[in-house]
Structures are given as C-alpha cells and as structure tokens.
Amino acid sequence: MSTVASTASSHAPNLNSAGGAERASRSGIWVGLFAITMSFAAFSSALFVREGTPDWGHLVLPSILYLNTLVLLLSSGTLEFSRRLLARGTPAASTSAAGGIGWLLCTLALGIAFCCGQYMAWQNLRAQGIYLATNPNSSFFYVLTFIHVLHLVAGILALLYLTARLVFRPGAFRRSLFDNTAIYWHFLSVLWIYLFLLCRMKL
Amino acid sequence: MAESSVQQAHVHAPPEGFIRKYIFSLDHKVIGKQYYGLALVAVFTGMILSWLMRIHMVWPNAKIPGLELLSKVGAPGGVMTPEYYLSLLTMHGTLMVFFVLTNAPFAAFGNYFLPIQIGAEDMAFPRFNMMSFWVTFIAWVVLMLAFVIPDGPPIAGWTEYTPLSAVGKDAGPGMQWGASLWGLSIAIFCIGSLLGALNFIATTLDLRAKGMTLMRMPICTWAWFITSCIALLAFAVLLPACILLILDRHAGTSFFIPSGLVISDRLQPHSGGSPLLWQHLFWFFGHPEVYIAILPSMGIVSHILINSMRKPLLSAKVIIYSMMSIGFLSYMVWGHHMFLSGMNPMSALAFSFPTLTITIPATIMTLIWLGSLYGADIKINSASLFALGFISMFVAGGVSGFFLAQPSIDIYLHATYFVVGHFHMVMGVASLFGVFAGTYFWFPKMTGRYMNETLGKLHFWITFLGAYCIFMPFHYLGLIGNVRRYQSFVDDYMAPYLSWHQFITIAALITGAAQFIFLFNLIYSRFKGAPAPENPWNATSLEWSIPSPPPWNNFGGRHPVVYHDPYQYGVKGSKGDFVMQDSPEALASGD
Numbered sequence: 045m046s047t048v049a050s051t052a053s054s055h056a057p058n059l060n061s062a063g064g065a066e067r068a069s070r071s072g073i074w075v076g077l078f079a080i081t082m083s084f085a086a087f088s089s090a091l092f093v094r095e096g097t098p099d100w101g102h103l104v105l106p107s108i109l110y111l112n113t114l115v116l117l118l119s120s121g122t123l124e125f126s127r128r129l130l131a132r133g134t135p136a137a138s139t140s141a142a143g144g145i146g147w148l149l150c151t152l153a154l155g156i157a158f159c160c161g162q163y164m165a166w167q168n169l170r171a172q173g174i175y176l177a178t179n180p181n182s183s184f185f186y187v188l189t190f191i192h193v194l195h196l197v198a199g200i201l202a203l204l205y206l207t208a209r210l211v212f213r214p215g216a217f218r219r220s221l222f223d224n225t226a227i228y229w230h231f232l233s234v235l236w237i238y239l240f241l242l243c244r245m246k247l
Numbered sequence: 248m249a250e251s252s253v254q255q256a257h258v259h260a261p262p263e264g265f266i267r268k269y270i271f272s273l274d275h276k277v278i279g280k281q282y283y284g285l286a287l288v289a290v291f292t293g294m295i296l297s298w299l300m301r302i303h304m305v306w307p308n309a310k311i312p313g314l315e316l317l318s319k320v321g322a323p324g325g326v327m328t329p330e331y332y333l334s335l336l337t338m339h340g341t342l343m344v345f346f347v348l349t350n351a352p353f354a355a356f357g358n359y360f361l362p363i364q365i366g367a368e369d370m371a372f373p374r375f376n377m378m379s380f381w382v383t384f385i386a387w388v389v390l391m392l393a394f395v396i397p398d399g400p401p402i403a404g405w406t407e408y409t410p411l412s413a414v415g416k417d418a419g420p421g422m423q424w425g426a427s428l429w430g431l432s433i434a435i436f437c438i439g440s441l442l443g444a445l446n447f448i449a450t451t452l453d454l455r456a457k458g459m460t461l462m463r464m465p466i467c468t469w470a471w472f473i474t475s476c477i478a479l480l481a482f483a484v485l486l487p488a489c490i491l492l493i494l495d496r497h498a499g500t501s502f503f504i505p506s507g508l509v510i511s512d513r514l515q516p517h518s519g520g521s522p523l524l525w526q527h528l529f530w531f532f533g534h535p536e537v538y539i540a541i542l543p544s545m546g547i548v549s550h551i552l553i554n555s556m557r558k559p560l561l562s563a564k565v566i567i568y569s570m571m572s573i574g575f576l577s578y579m580v581w582g583h584h585m586f587l588s589g590m591n592p593m594s595a596l597a598f599s600f601p602t603l604t605i606t607i608p609a610t611i612m613t614l615i616w617l618g619s620l621y622g623a624d625i626k627i628n629s630a631s632l633f634a635l636g637f638i639s640m641f642v643a644g645g646v647s648g649f650f651l652a653q654p655s656i657d658i659y660l661h662a663t664y665f666v667v668g669h670f671h672m673v674m675g676v677a678s679l680f681g682v683f684a685g686t687y688f689w690f691p692k693m694t695g696r697y698m699n700e701t702l703g704k705l706h707f708w709i710t711f712l713g714a715y716c717i718f719m720p721f722h723y724l725g726l727i728g729n730v731r732r733y734q735s736f737v738d739d740y741m742a743p744y745l746s747w748h749q750f751i752t753i754a755a756l757i758t759g760a761a762q763f764i765f766l767f768n769l770i771y772s773r774f775k776g777a778p779a780p781e782n783p784w785n786a787t788s789l790e791w792s793i794p795s796p797p798p799w800n801n802f803g804g805r806h807p808v809v810y811h812d813p814y815q816y817g818v819k820g821s822k823g824d825f826v827m828q829d830s831p832e833a834l835a836s837g838d
Contacts, residue, residue: 065453068371068372071449072448075448079483083484084487085484086484093523094502094520094524097519097520098506176494176498176499177501187491191490
C-alpha cells in the first residue's frame, strides 16, 4: 500500500455547512427538470415515429394558443420581477417585499389564465368535433398540452404555497425554495415554446 | 431575508410514535428496510409462481392443491389452463424485474447505506424518499389486484408487447382489466423510482461529509449513484410509454395499434399505430433496466470482496469507470431486443456493435475481480461466498450474451430458452447473489446481530448448484430449438426433452425450498442471532464507524470527516491491518 496520508480536502462539499441542503435542493430541481425533459423527448420521438404513418393528417391549431404563449412568457417575466424584489430585503420589513408579493400574485393570475386558455383551446377543438382519439395529430396535441398543464398546475401549487408563506409566515421564507420554483416555472415556459413549435410544425 | 432563512442541514426531528417510526418514516434506513421487505414478499411470490409454472409445464394435468382458490377460471379443479400459465409468467416477470431486481439491490440497500457511506444524516429529501416507497407500494398493490379481479392477470408477458396488450379483451383472458392494472402499476412504479433516483443523485452530489470527495466514495456508493442516473433516464421514458398504452386501451387512441388489425375475428377500431413504437420505448427503458438490476450488485460484491481479501482491488477506479461506460452504453443497445421484430436490418447492425462493445467494460471488471482474487487469502463466509458466486453467475450468464448480440446468430436463438437461460443467470440470479451477499454482510450493521453462518453456507451451496442445474440446461434446450413461453411440451416435438424439463423442475423446487432457509435465518437471526460488535468485519467505510443498528440520525450528531480512500486494507493501522476512512491517522508510505 503506497498511499500517503491524505487530509480532508478543503474543497470537498460539507454536510455540516449551512448550504448543504440548499445545494441539494438546487441539484434536485435540475435533476428533476432533466427527467421531465427526458419524458417529453420520449413523447416527441413517439410523435416522430407516428408521423410517418399514412393516417397522419394536419391539425389547425386554435389561435388562442398564441395568446396563451404570450401569457405564459409574461408570467415568467412577472415571476422574475417578484424574485428580484424579494431578494432585496426581508419580507416583513420592506416595500420591495410588498411589490414582490404583488408580482407573485400577477404570476399566479397569469399561470391560471394560461391553464384556462389551454382549456379553451381544447374546447375549441372539441367544438369542431376533434377529440383525443379523432386522429393521431389530435391525440398528440391533447396529450402534450395536457401533460404540460399538469406540470404547470404543480408550479401553481408551489407558488400558492410560497405566497401563503410570504403573507402569513414571512420569517420562515426560504429564498432557495423560491428560486427553485422560479427555475421550474421558467423551464415550463421554455418547454411550452418547444411544444408549441412542435405542434405548429408537425401536427 | 436570505440569511435568516438559511437552513441547517436538512435533518428531521427524531421520529416519535409507531407510525412515524415504522410506517410513514422519513428515516432512510427504515425506508431501505421497507423496500427490502417489499422485495422479499415479491421475490417469494415470484418464486412460487415459477414453481407453479414449472410443475404445470412437466405435469400439465397435475392438480395443484389450492390453485383453484387463486383462480376458478384459470385453474378449474386445480389444473392450470394454458392461458393461466401465461398469466403467471407475466406476473412472475413483472414482480421479479420491477419489485425485486430494482427494489432490492438499488432502492433497499442504496437507501440504507448510501447516506451513511458518504457521511450524511439522511437523504436530501426525506419526504420524497418516503413518498417514493409508498408510491412503489401502491404500484405493487395495483399489480397484485390483477390476481383478485375476475379477469385475472394479463397474459402478455412482462414486456406487454403491443398491439395485443393495447386492444383489450379480444386479446385473451386478463387482457381487459388485468393488462390495464399492469399499465397503471408500472406507471406508478415509474413515479416512485424517479423520486428515488432524484434523491440518490442530489444526496450524493451535495450531502457528502467533509473530505468525502467523489473518488473517495466506496464502490457500492458509486454503483448506486450511477444506477440512479440510469434509472432517472430509463423510467422517464417508460412512464410516457405506459401513458400512451393506457390511452390506446381506454381512450380509443391509436399510438400502437395498426390499421386493419383483426384479433379474435374482430376488426379492431384503430388505425395507423406502430406496434414497433412500443418496443422502442419499452426497450429504451428495458435494457438500461438490466443494468439498474446488476450495477448495484457489482458494487456490493466489489465492496465485500475487498473486505474479505483484506486488500484493495487491482484498480477501483477502473471498476468505477467501467460502470460509467456500461451506464452510458446501456442507452445505445436497446434495439438488440428487436433484431427479429421487423426493424431495418442495417439498424440491427448498428445496435449489435455497441452491444458487443458493452462486453469490454464488463470483461474488464471481471478481469479485475479475478486478478485481484489471484493469490488473495480470502476469508470464506456466507457473504464472500455469494460474492464469488456472483462472479461465477455473471460470467456464465454473460458469455451467452456474446452470441445473442449478433443478429445472424440471434435469428436462430431468439425467443428460445437460450435467451431465458442467459437473462436469468446474468441479470436475475447474479443480481440476487449480490443481494444475498449484501444481506449477510450488512445484517450485523442493520440489526446488531450476525446471521447464522452454517445456515448461510447451506443456503449458498444449494442455491449456487441449484441455479446452475436450472439455468444451464436452458441454454442447451434453446440450442435444440425449445421456444420460450410455451406452457407444455408433452405432445410436441419437444417430447424427447421432457425429462430435461422434469430435472429442471425438480432442481427449481429444491433451490426454491432452500430460500426458506434464508428466510428462516433472516427472522431467527434478527431476534436470536449472536450479538455483533460495531465493526465485525474490520471494514473501513463509514457505515462501520457507527453503532449497530445505527441511531436515527446515523452519526449521533457527530460530523464525520474523511481522510482516506475507502479501502485502506493491508496497512498498519492502530486497530489492525486497516485504517478507517474517518481515522485521522497517517498511513505509512510505501507499506
């Protein structure tokens, strides 16, 4: 055994440091996003395989989707405003905190508006007699948009939780949780742009 | 705000009350034991199903007492119908692959020992961890419901190939509701596994103790970490596949069901779907799943062999790099399950090449184990015997993979018993040997008591010889042309080989019975086993630096600091021929 005595490296991560759990949540959110990306990659590759079959047609997307896209992008913007204002001071003691909560409520409203908008898009298709099983294009449209909305609902619940925390227990506010939720939310915006383009070009 | 909100390490409060301690526990050790318990129930269920299948196969008219209680339709008067044979085959495969081979070596041992081995007080997200077990438990309940519904379990096999698995009751018994339960169960299982994998990755990356660099992690920690990366990608693909399958079955979509398909004289009301698409999605998960089953056992076996030999492996780093390359390559080989499914023959070639390439890291690992064992003075006990048995099974079962990886040879061997023998040995038995080795090795840490060695060795020898008696003849039967999934051979061209099957059935009954020795040993030793000290094997990694069984917060509030690589054996330490990872003593240079 030729190993020379070695010491604990000062660069090594440390459970005992206050940041260990926070770093873990940050890793956790990225790892989670990676898994979600992989799931949508699987759906996408299923779409690419399926589009080669003879019954593949064309789906005219409801025009409300353009508005929805704008709403979701705006929500990402308002969330970023909120995040920056809240980062400035403690929630209990500052006007920036009130502003932060205001923008957060805007984000929530826009998020809910997006979900309603997607619902209207589905209703629009149904009114034309286009259902989940009508053709492969509509199947993929409903599946992709529904699962995206499902993820967004999780984001809305997380934002509601954060808002409640900020309003009722500002002392227990965890910035890392807020930042991670913001990363998740922005990811869903980017994911939606990808899905929208995919639907626009392939369906 | 930021400063006031900074959390101390995430540790949860000590558990109070029976429910918090043993049922909805946040403690990774309890969760690990829950996974182990679930795997134990699943493995005995799966084993008894294989007994029933083996008995029916060689004595097709035999009345099996009590079988009619399981299913009046599937086994009228206790005699199994051919369809019910397929139902049991499906449940055997599903239980074993998902609830045993994924749960036991990865989720159970990984949960229990990964945080301790890196010096953490718990997993990064204890609530997610608890959820991952209970979600998995629900998946198991949903799957087992297939036994009690009138429709019975599905008959499509554990791979649930479309289009038959997607069309409903026309495809046969169990395919109306049983197959739906299967799809739902596996979708739920995927969610549980994703939560678990996420936890493993975040914990390994961010909760390591001071001094625990990545390369100072024990080999089994590396194995669990790499496995969790594989699982994250694999289950993230199987989940969408299951969703699309359920939609085809219940929402009338046509992702997997082609046009003009007539089943049971009925034109299926679907069009344009691609049955191959399911195979692609399924095997994109399915092949990495093989490594999800085997990598943790490779890690556990390396960990145990080093301890038993009292010297490091020729190169622990190369073992780790080999596991990484196996993990990476595992995503490029799924098509080798589909050589005969109508893929473009060129793509068969493209999948054959990485499949053969994957044998390189596997061979390197085997050579490192064997080279390290050469001339080693290995301490023989139940744990090291099972570790050695693992290598034997891995090599014997792996060698047949060289043949199957080549499309031209696979044309002949596909869907024969050769394949069944191959994957049972290399993935099933080898992986379980890793679990057995881990159980005998870590039992003293988990309970503070030794397992009985005599019973352990008896268990090993019967299981080792029995596994060869069962699965080696499978290879020869496959070469003869014995196709798999057939429920009986009595009146068929295989009749001359019936005696082989009878031999295999008897071997399976004996080998299966030996597992009850293990079960007895497990329960007996838990209460009556000889008391074990904190570090009974004179081992070096962090789990041996804490009391047995470990306290709820692992290190009792102490923050371990790591000074050494994980395997400082054969050195002069203050306690003997080893120096523990958290011991500050210096190692003599050139020792």
